[in-house]
Amino acid sequence: MAEPGASMAVAAVGRGHLRASHADREHVIGALKTAFAAGLLAKDEFDRRVDRTLASRTYADLAAVTAGVPAGPAGSKPSRPLTRAENAAAWGVCGLIVSAVLTVVVIPAGTTKGVVVGTAVTIYAVSWLLAAIMGVAARRRGSRPAATGPSAR
Helix, strand or coil: CCCHHHHHHHHHHHHHEEEHHHHHHHHHHEEEEEEHHHCCHHHHHHHHHHHHHHHEHHHHHHHHHCCCCCCCCCCCCCCCCCHHHHHHHHHHHHHHHHHHHHHHCCCCHHHHHHHHHHHHHHHHHHHHHHHHHHHHHHHHHHHHCCCCHHHHH
């Protein structure tokens, strides 16, 4: 697993001489806080590195501060985004729950099972129809790149 210092060093290779922003320093301090909270840095080492981070002016300085900071406990895995199937399953479950809640709210007491089931199916179908329309609209928006450059005039 790569170390935070290694990723900062890779980023600093091409721009090590450039000035680091306040946000860059805050990002490094966040990584140091994470390492300290995980018990990977002693308090005095943490304080020393934070002071060096605040005094850093370039990306190379920041890379030097994070050099040697362990990435985290062994066996920890970075989080990954949901796959398309997992995302669809999560939305499907949410649709079922919302349909059930809306059915309970909409249906008055004393109605037959057929009316309850019919209403639930209708609400579920309408929610999926709306989701499909939104998905198509988002896909169309994403497939049309914005016109830029001289040909956009």
